[in-house]
Amino acid sequence: MGAQTAVQDRQGGGGVREQEIAVEQQHLDRVYRRLEEKIHEAEFLMSDAAKKGQAGTPGALAERDAQVFRAGVHLNRLNSEFEDFLFGRIDLLRGKDGKKGVDGAFTSVDPADDAIRDDATADIAETLHIGRIGVLDTDYAPLVIDWRAPAAAPFYRSTPVAPGRVVRRRVIRSKGRRVLGVEDDLLRPELTTGLPVVGDGALMAALGQARTHTMRDIVSSIQAEQDMVIRAPAASVTEVTGGPGTGKTAVALHRAAYLLYQDRRRYSGGILCVSPTPLLVAYTEGVLPSLGEEGQVAIRAVGSLVDGVSADLYDEPATARVKGSLRMQKVLRNAARGCLDLAAGPDAPATLRVVAFGRRVELSAGELADVRHTALSGTAPVNLLRPRARRLLLDTLWRKTGRRFDDAELAAEERQGFDEDISTEQDFIDFLDAWWPVLEPRRVLAALADEKRLARWARRVLTPPEVRRVARSLRRDGATAHDVALLDELEMLLGPAPRPKRREADPLDQLTGLDEVTTYADRMSGGRRGRSERLDEERTEYAHVIVDEAQDLTPMQWRMVGRRGRTATWTIVGDPAQSSWSDVEEAARARDEALGSRPRRRFTLTVNYRNPAEIAEVASTVLALAMPGMESPRAVRSTGILPRYEVAGADLAADVRAAAARLLSEVDGTVGVVVAMNRRAQARGWLEGLGERVVALGSLEAKGLEYDATLVVSPAEIAEESPAGLRVLYVALTRATQRLTVLAGDRDAPDASGVPDLLRPLA
Numbered sequence: 005m006g007a008q009t010a011v012q013d014r015q016g017g018g019g020v021r022e023q024e025i026a027v028e029q030q031h032l033d034r035v036y037r038r039l040e041e042k043i044h045e046a047e048f049l050m051s052d053a054a055k056k057g058q059a060g061t062p063g064a065l066a067e068r069d070a071q072v073f074r075a076g077v078h079l080n081r082l083n084s085e086f087e088d089f090l091f092g093r094i095d096l097l098r099g100k101d102g103k104k105g106v107d108g109a110f111t112s113v114d115p116a117d118d119a120i121r122d123d124a125t126a127d128i129a130e131t132l133h134i135g136r137i138g139v140l141d142t143d144y145a146p147l148v149i150d151w152r153a154p155a156a157a158p159f160y161r162s163t164p165v166a167p168g169r170v171v172r173r174r175v176i177r178s179k180g181r182r183v184l185g186v187e188d189d190l191l192r193p194e195l196t197t198g199l200p201v202v203g204d205g206a207l208m209a210a211l212g213q214a215r216t217h218t219m220r221d222i223v224s225s226i227q228a229e230q231d232m233v234i235r236a237p238a239a240s241v242t243e244v245t246g247g248p249g250t251g252k253t254a255v256a257l258h259r260a261a262y263l264l265y266q267d268r269r270r271y272s273g274g275i276l277c278v279s280p281t282p283l284l285v286a287y288t289e290g291v292l293p294s295l296g297e298e299g300q301v302a303i304r305a306v307g308s309l310v311d312g313v314s315a316d317l318y319d320e321p322a323t324a325r326v327k328g329s330l331r332m333q334k335v336l337r338n339a340a341r342g343c344l345d346l347a348a349g350p351d352a353p354a355t356l357r358v359v360a361f362g363r364r365v366e367l368s369a370g371e372l373a374d375v376r377h378t379a380l381s382g383t384a385p386v387n388l389l390r391p392r393a394r395r396l397l398l399d400t401l402w403r404k405t406g407r408r409f410d411d412a413e414l415a416a417e418e419r420q421g422f423d424e425d426i427s428t429e430q431d432f433i434d435f436l437d438a439w440w441p442v443l444e445p446r447r448v449l450a451a452l453a454d455e456k457r458l459a460r461w462a463r464r465v466l467t468p469p470e471v472r473r474v475a476r477s478l479r480r481d482g483a484t485a486h487d488v489a490l491l492d493e494l495e496m497l498l499g500p501a502p503r504p505k506r507r508e509a510d511p512l513d514q515l516t517g518l519d520e521v522t523t524y525a526d527r528m529s530g531g532r533r534g535r536s537e538r539l540d541e542e543r544t545e546y547a548h549v550i551v552d553e554a555q556d557l558t559p560m561q562w563r564m565v566g567r568r569g570r571t572a573t574w575t576i577v578g579d580p581a582q583s584s585w586s587d588v589e590e591a592a593r594a595r596d597e598a599l600g601s602r603p604r605r606r607f608t609l610t611v612n613y614r615n616p617a618e619i620a621e622v623a624s625t626v627l628a629l630a631m632p633g634m635e636s637p638r639a640v641r642s643t644g645i646l647p648r649y650e651v652a653g654a655d656l657a658a659d660v661r662a663a664a665a666r667l668l669s670e671v672d673g674t675v676g677v678v679v680a681m682n683r684r685a686q687a688r689g690w691l692e693g694l695g696e697r698v699v700a701l702g703s704l705e706a707k708g709l710e711y712d713a714t715l716v717v718s719p720a721e722i723a724e725e726s727p728a729g730l731r732v733l734y735v736a737l738t739r740a741t742q743r744l745t746v747l748a749g750d751r752d753a754p755d756a757s758g759v760p761d762l763l764r765p766l767a
């Protein structure tokens with residue numbers, strides 16, 4: 005953490021500042037001129053390639069063009085959307101060796117032995133500008149280094165304690181083509197180099213900004229401990245823990261951009277970023293595009309990982325506990341199999357009758373049950389067992405015909421003829437459709453809503469009250485994030501509908517599979533969708549999986565996410581102290597299973613960039629209750645503004661509204677009002693008319709978000725909601741960047757100053 009400690013002796017008076025801005029303006033002008041040249045070059049190459057009919061063919065040209073083209077696309081977007089295309093500069097001492105890397109910069113991290121003279125003077129040997137993409141001059145000298153390139157690492161990693169070659173780090177603020185300001189940190193203040201120093205450092209400037217409803221990238225002020233994570237090698241599993249506000253989400257997203265830059269080919273397999281709520285997805289969605297990365301990274305809420313379903317409901321904590329538990333595996337397995345009986349409905353034929361060799365052959369209900377039992381032995385997905393069931397039916401029917409042959413060849417021929425005859429008989433086809441229908445996960449999950457049935461499938465696994473809860477929750481319209489994990493598990497247990505066999509040999513043989521062809525065709529008949537669209541939908545495996553707020557994944561959700569990263573490398577970020585899941589050990593087991601034996605690299609982030617010290621301190625009193633012995637991250641700044649405590653009177657609505665209005669008048673940006681989950685709808689009503697800057701959130705929805713000011717309504721109600729309630733309260737208390745008001749309700753026991761008992765420091 006060097007940023008705020010570096011500089012004592014600033015010379016940034018008006019004149020110097022103007023001068024330095026002018027210097028950077030000159031450089032930015034040069035960069036834009038070069039980019040324009042590149043765009044023309046790109047346009048020329050594109051049209052030339054098109055003329056030669058080479059567009060779309062792979063090879064060196066495509067590779068080169070792609071780069072130029074990307075530069076063009078970036079420029080267009082950067083011009084129109086983003087303020088700070090070029091955002092950094094470092095001035096460096098001469099390095100130990102004279103070697104240059106591919107980006108044209110010297111590679112040495114340490115200064116040459118004689119770079120600093122005895123009288124503490126030194127010369128600046130290299131100046132690098134850092135930006136969102138790299139730009140080379142005509143002579144291949146780096147005009148801008150991509151922030152992810154190795155040469156940019158010292159911009160983030162140098163600290164006054166370990167400055168390496170960096171003498172001065174500068175953050176440049178610009179809008180469009182105009183440089184607006186510079187902020188310097190001097191990393192070797194003891195040296196005399198003649199470099200002017202301007203401003204108060206970039207980090208504080210960034211942290212003080214008002215918040216909007218979308219997250220900003222932190223590319224110009226990534227701190228050293230964060231940079232270690234962002235650039236950690238992609239091998240196996242990277243695990244990051246850190247308290248609230250330490251930048252875990254920001255770091256995870258920047259890491260995605262870094263990995264793509266590092267090895268675009270490898271990650272063309274896609275990066276999946278799993279987020280706990282749709283609100284957090286919406287909040288973070290803009291960060292990757294602002295880093296120049298779109299398309300390869302899918303940011304999905306954990307309730308939206310299954311195609312066609314989007315969770316919009318929440319389960320009560322006690323129901324969630326059951327649905328998220330590994331015990332559901334067994335229940336679902338029973339249901340997947342048990343549903344075969346149900347799917348056909350009450351009119352399902354009890355027996356199978358066919359005509360063979362001129363006489364009737366019949367399988368009784370008992371014989372059919374035996375066939376089904378045999379077909380279902382083993383672990384293969386139920387839908388994929390249908391061909392096996394069909395074969396077993398034919399075997400049993402054949403046996404019942406009592407035909408015997410001494411000649412094996414003749415027997416085989418007879419048997420083949422029998423199979424063909426029977427399996428093309430309409431009665432047989434209809435029977436099979438009804439007796440072994442293709443099962444859909446949604447239908448099976450819906451079947452669990454029947455309490456009696458669920459009780460049968462959950463025998464000796466769930467208790468009767470648990471059965472009642474789960475069945476009741478499934479009778480509502482809509483899905484929860486827990487239901488989605490169950491659907492995904494069912495998808496695996498059921499497997500896809502069998503695909504038609506691609507054999508051209510015997511047309512009759514093809515007819516045999518007709519039922520399956522039509523069923524499959526039905527499934528795929530969503531219209532004539534483009535191939536890429538379909539592929540996108542079908543992508544269920546990724547090259548890298550990022551899990552944000554990993555502490556909240558239930559065991560069943562770990563299984564779902566695990567299936568999407570069977571061959572992936574992983575980045576997992578989370579904070580056990582913020583977990584809203586109560587059965588921590590079971591989740592840890594499921595997580596270990598999802599990750600397998602891959603080696604893990606662990607990192608810890610220690611600095612809280614979000615909350616001022618005054619707010620962090622209140623949160624830490626709750627942390628002491630929620631997780632005794634757990635350390636709070638160190639708050640990086642202090643505002644001198646203490647949290648405000650109020651006690652609600654008879655009209656809670658009016659008090660919440662007044663407290664929210666007051667906060668709105670005190671901050672420029674957003675205000676979040678956090679209430680217990682069962683007050684969500686109510687709270688929205690209370691805030692009506694106060695404008696877009698304020699939002700009401702249920703405690704679980706506040707996950708990962710932040711606001712300039714937060715109003716936490718009735719800490720006790722939030723804490724009593726679930727066994728993990730204190731940790732959820734800890735989340736609520738750590739959302740504010742500037743101001744916090746706590747409103748004590750009926751269940752709180754405020755002292756004379758209005759401080760609820762849960763927030764009073766332990767004696």
Ligand SMILES: Nc1ncnc2c1ncn2[C@@H]1O[C@H](COP(=O)(O)OP(=O)(O)OP(=O)(O)O)[C@@H](O)[C@H]1O
Binds near residue numbers: 226248249579
């Ligand atoms: N190096 C940085 N420079 C500027 N801002 C930063 C930096 N690191 C983090 N921040 C800011 O701090 C805030 C918290 O970051 P983030 O949401 O990523 O933290 P988190 O660890 O995921 O928090 P939580 O666990 O509470 O969800 C964000 O506003 C982020 O932009």
